[in-house]
Amino acid sequence: MNRRIVRTSLQIGVLASAVFLLLFFLDNRYRVLPNSIHNHLPAHHPGLVITDVTLKTCSTLNPLSSCQLDPNEWHRIEKDLYLNKAWVNAAYIHIKRKREEDLVPEEKVIMDVRIGRLDPAMGEADRGDEKWESRPGGLWLKRSSRRHDSDSTKVITAVDVLFGADAVEPRPGWEIRENSLLLDKPADEPEARLSIRRGPPHKIDKPKxxxxxxxxxxxxxxxxxxxxxxxxxxxxxxxxxxxxxxxxxxxxxxxxxxxxxxxxxxxxxxxxxxxxxxxxxxxxxxxxxxxxxxxxxxxxxxxxxxxxxxxxxxxxxxxxxxxxxxxxxxxxxxxxxxxxxxxxxxxxxxxxxxxxxxxxxxxxxxxxxxxxxxxxxxxxxxxxxxxxxxxxxxxxxxxxxxxxxxxxxxxxxxxxxxxxxxxxxxxxxxxxxxxxxxxxxxxxxxxxxxxxxxxxxxxxxxxxxxxxxxxxxxxxxxxxxxxxxxxxxxxxxxxxxxxxxxxxxxxxxxxxxxxxxxxxxxxxxxxxxxxxxxxxxxxxxxxxxxxxxxxxxxxxxxxxxxxxxx
The missing domain is CATH 3.60.21.10 (Metallo-dependent phosphatases)
Known part of the structure; x- marks a missing residue:
């Protein structure tokens, strides 16, 4: 009887380990295979607008924890916000994006992004019609449901992640956010910073x-x-x-x-x-x-x-x-x-x-x-x-x-x-x-x-x-x-x-x-x-x-x- 219990326990343990390893591989393939990172560049497609942004954290030790949202709705920026250095946690920025012509009139587009612990509206004299929406990691989004805003040069059309207190953004039309994302990271590790682009991509000409x-x-x-x-x-x-x-x-x-x-x-x-x-x-x-x-x-x-x-x-x-x-x-x-x-x-x-x-x-x-x-x-x-x-x-x-x-x-x-x-x-x-x-x-x-x-x-x-x-x-x-x-x-x-x-x-x-x-x-x-x-x-x-x-x-x-x- 005891042998059967031990054998069953071992079988369950092996099965759980296999499931964990499979989920870990699928969810963290960019973390454990450096060569796949080597070919990564952020995807910023022209003609798209961003309708939502969120941060998803997961545990690398918990097989039921995932850093992947529904890929049919969300695009994950393939940069672990912990730079693959955390033993326990991983985190990724996810964005929802749509082609401008596919937007329905009531659909919201993002007009601004802030990062902080407090609602940005607390420091604004004119709060406007739209409220700031909270997301994990200290993210605050201001979204507009006005259809014509998707054509504005102020609408956010791309999001990227950079790292370090000394991070800079040289791309025209892009802005790096002043505050870093709120993560539980050691003080000596490079902080994760969000960068956004407003309007369409700028044309780049090679100088002669x-x-x-x-x-x-x-x-x-x-x-x-x-x-x-x-x-x-x-x-x-x-x-x-x-x-x-x-x-x-x-x-x-x-x-x-x-x-x-x-x-x-x-x-x-x-x-x-x-x-x-x-x-x-x-x-x-x-x-x-x-x-x-x-x-x-x-x-x-x-x-x-x-x-x-x-x-x-x-x-x-x-x-x-x-x-x-x-x-x-x-x-x-x-x-x-x-x-x-x-x-x-x-x-x-x-x-x-x-x-x-x-x-x-x-x-x-x-x-x-x-x-x-x-x-x-x-x-x-x-x-x-x-x-x-x-x-x-x-x-x-x-x-x-x-x-x-x-x-x-x-x-x-x-x-x-x-x-x-x-x-x-x-x-x-x-x-x-x-x-x-x-x-x-x-x-x-x-x-x-x-x-x-x-x-x-x-x-x-x-x-x-x-x-x-x-x-x-x-x-x-x-x-x-x-x-x-x-x-x-x-x-x-x-x-x-x-x-x-x-x-x-x-x-x-x-x-x-x-x-x-x-x-x-x-x-x-x-x-x-x-x-x-x-x-x-x-x-x-x-x-x-x-x-x-x-x-x-x-x-x-x-x-x-x-x-x-x-």
């Missing part, structure tokens, strides 16, 4: 780039921001005592970039990888918006490529690219889907004659080696990428935009991971010509891939005179690669290989290599002479933060030359 009236064009290269969801934690800040020792990683990083933007007033910004510190960015969208907001506010075009850490957070490379290309002033492009990687593309800088004066090439250097036993470390540019680059460069030369340009053209390239030649012809190698670094100064060992796919040779053959990378945070020098004769003897200059230097306090910044000030690199192109000059900007301190460092000319008449100062 051209040299200024003085014939010059300035590029600010920003690399290795390592932004987080929330303010982030500083790693190896230099100097440690700056600002009384207080250091919020993303705050200090973004203040540095903003200061240099205002000092240099660049014509465009190149972000050369590891914008997002994937390990500390469970919502990569919030991190991306922070850097994009800097450029959008200043009407500065920007272009992105990705590093080995960007897609270690909540979004894949393709999802990040899709998000970035939807933002104002973004020049980023995914590139051909038949070529390895995401972000193989080019940008033309036009001269006064509307012909191409400067071409910038961007290539994805991927992440980690596919064969650790044979080639340790990092991945390399693939043969099909090199073929794409060569065929693109050759095809561009045959266009009228290139052939009819009456001055000398120039070409540059940007990657994240350094090419093997950065190591093979860098500091410490025989007859190396290094600019921006002296023996004894802080330098990091080059972490180029172990396999050489010879992209350097393709760059030289197609007339690229400068390639610049990120990745090695503590390196911020340029090394000259030279042509070699049949015996391997170095001849005339062929290609400058530059580092941007790490800029973000969320990534390492010295450590075993000693003190290191975060840096940014500037390139200035002079179309009249096909000349490229470069210099650096330091984050700290005093005169070092206010002056240009290591200023030199590295390209004359479109070709690499031994560096000289002007």
């Amino acid at each position: 780039l051209r040299v200024r009236k003085n014939g010059k064009f300035k590029i600010l290269q920003v690399s290795d921001l390592h932004l987080s969801t929330g303010i982030g934690t500083c790693r190896e800040p230099e100097p440690p005592e700056h600002n009384g020792g207080k250091c919020d990683a993303d705050t200090r990083t973004l203040e540095f970039v903003a200061r240099v933007l205002d000092q240099e007033k660049p014509d465009m910004v190149v972000l050369s990888g590891d914008q997002v510190n994937g390990e500390t960015a469970p919502d990569a969208q919030s991190a991306i918006f922070k850097f994009a907001d800097l450029f959008i506010k200043r009407s500065i075009p920007y272009a992105t490529i990705y590093g080995n850490h960007d897609d270690e957070g909540s979004l894949s490379r393709s999802a990040m690219m899709s998000l970035t290309t939807s933002l104002p002033f973004s020049l980023s492009a995914p590139g051909p889907n038949t070529v390895s990687g995401t972000g193989n593309y080019y940008i033309e800088i036009l001269g006064e004659s509307h012909h191409s004066a400067l071409t910038l090439y961007f290539l994805d250097t991927h992440s980690y080696t596919p064969d650790e036993s044979k080639y340790k470390g990092y991945d390399w540019i693939k043969p099909d990428q090199i073929e794409w680059f060569q065929s693109t460069a050759q095809a561009l030369r045959e266009t009228s935009a290139h052939k009819d340009y009456t001055l000398i053209r120039a070409n540059m390239a940007f990657v994240h991971i350094p090419l093997p030649e950065y190591r093979d012809e860098g500091p410490g190698t025989p007859d190396a010509e290094i600019f921006g670094w002296k023996p004894g100064e802080t330098k990091e060992d080059c972490t180029a891939p172990g396999y050489n796919s010879h992209f350097r040779d393709a760059l030289v053959n197609e007339g690229v005179s400068v390639v610049s990378c990120g990745h090695d945070h503590v390196n911020s020098h340029c090394a000259l690669s030279r042509h070699r004769d049949s015996e391997g003897k170095k001849e005339k200059p062929a290609l400058w290989m530059c580092y941007a230097g790490g800029s973000g306090f969320g990534g390492y910044g010295g450590g075993n290599w000693g003190s290191y000030h975060r840096q940014l690199r500037v390139f200035e192109f002079d179309a009249q002479e096909a000349r490229i000059s470069t210099w650096k900007r330091l984050e700290c301190c005093g005169k070092d933060a206010d002056e240009r460092k290591d200023v030199g000319v590295i390209v004359e008449a479109g070709k690499a030359v031994s560096v000289h100062t002007r």
Whole structure:
């Protein structure tokens, strides 16, 4: 009798566990399968209006608790408000939406959303006809049953969730709510913030780039921001005592970039990888918006490529690219889907004659080696990428935009991971010509891939005179690669290989290599002479933060030359 009871109890326990696991999987599939998160982007469909918003909390330990409302009526925004960090709770925002033409006259549409513990009407002098309606999480909705309100630019047509006290909303027509959603979360976890869009989506046009009236064009290269969801934690800040020792990683990083933007007033910004510190960015969208907001506010075009850490957070490379290309002033492009990687593309800088004066090439250097036993470390540019680059460069030369340009053209390239030649012809190698670094100064060992796919040779053959990378945070020098004769003897200059230097306090910044000030690199192109000059900007301190460092000319008449100062 006792054995039968025990056996029955075990069977019931096994069945209950199976039911729990099934329900947990179905309801939390976005929580337990990170790869599915990597392809998530919020769905904001044109022509829709929001008729209701609510917050649904559930227990991950209770098999009868669900975070999913009726999918026939509700659309769930697939972002756990606890960022998948809570052991017990999960919570999601749900919205009801309808096409405008399907609304019946008495159906309500949302005109405003507030967040707080008290009825917003308590602070309003004119409360109007409509009352605020309460929803979980401190949500308050003001809805109107007037049919014509659905056509107003004030009606809410999309809802999104961002995270962190420092969250920003760079998308035109969108507003982030001041207060965070009321959740039982630890104080050190990024708070969940609601963002809303009023009216139809705004049309985004890609800007066209051209040299200024003085014939010059300035590029600010920003690399290795390592932004987080929330303010982030500083790693190896230099100097440690700056600002009384207080250091919020993303705050200090973004203040540095903003200061240099205002000092240099660049014509465009190149972000050369590891914008997002994937390990500390469970919502990569919030991190991306922070850097994009800097450029959008200043009407500065920007272009992105990705590093080995960007897609270690909540979004894949393709999802990040899709998000970035939807933002104002973004020049980023995914590139051909038949070529390895995401972000193989080019940008033309036009001269006064509307012909191409400067071409910038961007290539994805991927992440980690596919064969650790044979080639340790990092991945390399693939043969099909090199073929794409060569065929693109050759095809561009045959266009009228290139052939009819009456001055000398120039070409540059940007990657994240350094090419093997950065190591093979860098500091410490025989007859190396290094600019921006002296023996004894802080330098990091080059972490180029172990396999050489010879992209350097393709760059030289197609007339690229400068390639610049990120990745090695503590390196911020340029090394000259030279042509070699049949015996391997170095001849005339062929290609400058530059580092941007790490800029973000969320990534390492010295450590075993000693003190290191975060840096940014500037390139200035002079179309009249096909000349490229470069210099650096330091984050700290005093005169070092206010002056240009290591200023030199590295390209004359479109070709690499031994560096000289002007």
